Amino acid sequence: MNIPAHAPLHLLHTTAVGTLATHAREPEGFPYPTVLPFAPDPRHRPTILISRLAEHTHNLRADPRAGFLVVDAPDGDVLNGQRVTLLGTFEAIDPAPEVVQRYLRYHPDAQRYLALGDFTFWTLQIERLRYIGGFGAMGWLDGAELDPLPPLGFDEESALLAHFSDYREGVGGVQLLGVDRYGADLKLNGARSRFAFEDAKLDREALHAAVEDCMRRHAN
Incomplete structure (x- = not known):
């Protein structure tokens, strides 16, 4: 294997x-x-x-x-x-x-x-x-x-989505669909995309920083 x-x-x-x-x-x-x-x-x-x-x-x-x-x-x-x-x-x-x-x-x-x-x-x-x-x-x-790892809770994910709500609504051609400890799911100009984190994010601060980096890289 x-x-x-x-x-x-x-x-x-x-x-x-x-x-x-x-x-x-x-x-x-x-x-x-x-x-x-x-x-x-x-x-x-x-x-x-x-x-x-x-x-x-x-x-x-x-x-x-x-x-x-x-x-x-x-x-x-x-x-x-x-x-x-x-x-x-x-x-x-x-x-x-x-x-x-x-x-x-x-x-x-x-x-x-x-x-x-x-x-x-x-x-x-x-x-x-x-x-x-x-x-x-x-x-x-x-x-x-x-x-x-334990999955990201609904409240935790909702808080991240709410914080990045402008991106979730499609600002800059990118829409945030979901977040987990290993990456973020995006829709870029209508197409599904996955942004993989460098490593698993175990706490809220690390997740927030990783999603912020993701949004900064993909926003037009």
Whole structure:
């Protein structure tokens, strides 16, 4: 195994869309892949918003085990791009305000689906993952190895977002979507981007300084 430090974690914050593979009910036993948007939760796990009527939702209710593939190949060269395959079980979660607010920051167009009242949030409880970052950079990890640190609390993240609210609203072509101990998620001129910190930030002051540096570098 030769995986760059935190590479799978950052990848889960880089892209907006993943491939969900569930167990088909009919024909029984076949993998059923579909593509859909997701947002990373505070523990970097994919959170999806899916219709109760969708085939993959019926599949998950019958068997919550699933695979989830995330790929970052901006130049189209998939074999040399980064990708991570997550294995685990999806669980339906309550639409708490912090869950809704976070998801809508990453996918504001999802507001129209929430208004229908037919969509529910699900989060993947990761058991194992395989990361491939190019030739010689690949390997398996247990889900717990993705991030051993306690996640950034909702209040802590909200305070940072509020402090940098001008950037969150898109001033200078940059929008702050989310913050964790390893980096900041941005939207730059409409495109998703990840700013990785040099190291994990364990306290509020270090986080504030890191986000301030991020904003200063990206603001026009």
